[in-house]
Each structure stands twice: as C-alpha cells, then as structure tokens.
Amino acid sequence: MTFNDVFKSSFLDSFSSFSLLDTALCLGAAFVIGLFIFYVYQKTYSGVLYSRSFNVSLVAILMVTTLVICGVTSNVVLSLGMVGALSIVRFRTAVKDPMDLVFLFWAIAEGILCGASLLPLALLGCPILGIFLLVFANHQQKDNPYLIIVRLMDGELEQKIEGYIRSEVKKMQLKSKTVTGEAGTEVIYEIRPKDNDSAFVNRISGMQGVESAVMVSYDGNYAA
Secondary structure, eight states, X not given: OOHHHXXXXXXXXXXXXXXXXXXXXXXXXXXXXXXXXXXXXXXHOOSSSOOHHHHHHHHHHHHHHHHHHHHHHHOHHHHHHHHHHHTTOOOOOOOOSXXXXXXXXXXXXXXXXXXXXXXXXXXXXHHHHHHHHHHHHTOOOSSOOEEEEEEESSGGGHHHHHHHHHHHEEEEEEEEEEEOGGGOEEEEEEEEEGGGOOHHHHHHHTSTTEEEEEEEEBOSSSBO
C-alpha cells in the first residue's frame, strides 16, 4: 500500500460528502441562535451609544462561520485553501469594550458548533450563556463610581475644593491633575456619592474661583 492509498483511506474518507439539507439545517439553527445573541447583546449593553451595526455583525459572523465550517468539513481541498487564506487576513478593528469581545467569541464559537453539526451542544450552551450574561451584565453596583472634573482659575483653591468634595462623598481618589499656567488647573477625582446625590456639584460650580465642575459616570476604563 502506497502513501497515496493510506492518505486517501484515512484522511480523505474522513470528510463527509456535501449535503444541502444538512447545510440548510445548520444555517437555520445558526440564524435562530444569532437572533438570541442579538437580543442578549441589546439587553445587556451598558455603553453610551448602542451600535446596531455591531450587533447585526454578530449574527452575520455566526452564519459566515457556520458556512465556512460546513465547507471545510466536506472538502479537504477547500479546508487547506481556507487555512492559507485565513493566514494572510489581518483584522485591525479595535474592540474596546471587553463585553463586545465576549459576544464576538460567543458568535464564532456557536458558528463553529453549528457548522460541525453539533447542534445539541450549540442549542444547549446558547441559553446558558445568555442567562449568565443577562443576570450578571445587568447587575448594578450599590455605589456607582463617578468622575468629577473641576477647572480652577486659581490653583490655591485645590485644597479647599478637595476638602469640600471629601465631606460630601463616601470615597474619593485623585485620578489626574493638569496645570496649564494662565488657563488654571484641572483636577479629576473618582468619587462614590452618598445616595447618588449630585447636588454638591452645583455648589462647587458656584464657588468663587471655580470655572466649571462636571460629573460623569465611570466604569474604571472610560467615561460612560
């Protein structure tokens, strides 16, 4: 028995023939799962601007991955060509929100499972992950963190402003300080307000020597 005979019997025969019905079933299941992921992402998104295009792309990625895996598992030549094609692809789109990255990998994983005809596993894992994300992603902290940005015309007021803020909040921490000469001083504090009360910001803004006072929500990475 030659090497070609061994290759054909043990490798080529392991690839199943193309089935239009199986492919349609896998794509249908992928579409249903994609709609579920679309719904979960929409309900759990907590950023500033909800991106519908990114959400739609999750469904598209899931179905494209399913289609690719269906083709790879049915044709060895296509599988080798696909490996070569993907090796030269570079994705440069930055995903800033960690939750977006979770949903992206979830869509790809479900697409692989659907394309490999592992529909029971795909259908079982989908609601489990969905419920997990719905429960924990929507969980609100008792003490929401905020950033307060104060611009001072006189840098000597910094200690006074800091002491006043400290008396009005549960916790505070200096995050940034910028001194711009004649333009004054800008200080940024991370704070935990008492009962989410923001009235003290108005009082700070009205103090003599304070140019402006801004309070924004904060998640640890970026202002929301």
